Amino acid sequence: EAGVAQSPRYKIIEKRQSVAFWCNPISGHATLYWYQQILGQGPKLLIQFQNNGVVDDSQLPKDRFSAERLKGVDSTLKIQPAKLEDSAVYLCASSLTENQPQHFGDGTRLSIL
Amino acid sequence: AQSVTQLDSQVPVFEEAPVELRCNYSSSVSVYLFWYVQYPNQGLQLLLKYLSGSTLVESINGFEAEFNKSQTSFHLRKPSVHISDTAEYFCAVSRGSTLGRLYFGRGTQLTVWP
Numbered sequence: 001e002a003g004v005a006q007s008p009r010y011k012i013i014e015k016r017q018s019v020a021f022w023c024n025p026i027s028g029h030a031t032l033y034w035y036q037q038i039l040g041q042g043p044k045l046l047i048q049f050q051n052n053g054v055v056d057d058s059q060l061p062k063d064r065f066s067a068e069r070l071k072g073v074d075s076t077l078k079i080q081p082a083k084l085e086d087s088a089v090y091l092c093a094s095s096l097t098e099n100q101p102q103h104f105g106d107g108t109r110l111s112i113l
Numbered sequence: 114a115q116s117v118t119q120l121d122s123q124v125p126v127f128e129e130a131p132v133e134l135r136c137n138y139s140s141s142v143s144v145y146l147f148w149y150v151q152y153p154n155q156g157l158q159l160l161l162k163y164l165s166g167s168t169l170v171e172s173i174n175g176f177e178a179e180f181n182k183s184q185t186s187f188h189l190r191k192p193s194v195h196i197s198d199t200a201e202y203f204c205a206v207s208r209g210s211t212l213g214r215l216y217f218g219r220g221t222q223l224t225v226w227p
Contacts, residue, residue, distance in 0.1 A: 099213075
């Protein structure tokens with residue numbers, strides 16, 4: 001079984017630029033999560049999708065962050081414009097249903113200069 | 114609201130020594146509990162989980178954790194560690210209604226020395 005795929009693995013941008021991350025969950029997994037992991041901290045949920053609908057985006061900074069999962073499969077997370085404090089690893093996870101354990105991708109490490 | 118406290122940010126031990134990584138949580142509802150392991154430049158891997166039933170849960174690589182409701186703890190233990198156990202370990206909880214959203218602790222870096 002292929003795992004959760006994320007790209008790119010690394011990204012370096014200047015502040016105020018835009019960036020997008022891509023996630024392809026495990027085949028058949030209905031639930032998809034995006035987490036932000038700042039250095040020295042545990043992951044923090046940004047947004048949770050059930051198929052193509054948003055279940056929880058209460059911690060997503062909506063003035064600059066957006067995410068979509070239009071066909072209920074892969075997902076894109078965008079930051080526009082980026083701030084220095086957005087430097088972090090962005091992790092995507094998926095689960096078969098909301099009531100199953102999550103499987104994580106290797107993440108995208110974002111550095112803001 | 115849920116919160117998770119991992120009391121030790123770093124735990125250095127020698128190979129073959131026992132280790133305990135501590136985790137306490139606060140929640141007003143029943144919870145599900147998890148330990149995840151993260152190797153350098155990789156995502157998180159589920160190590161073990163407590164959903165219900167026996168309060169002692171075990172992983173395939175010798176780790177175990179015990180759910181203690183009265184002390185609101187879920188400490189991770191291994192009687193004899195290997196160098197390959199060096200990694201960051203995260204404790205996480207989710208609401209009792211579904212496994213969905215996870216709340217993570219800050220992590221404990223376990224370093225095993227030869």
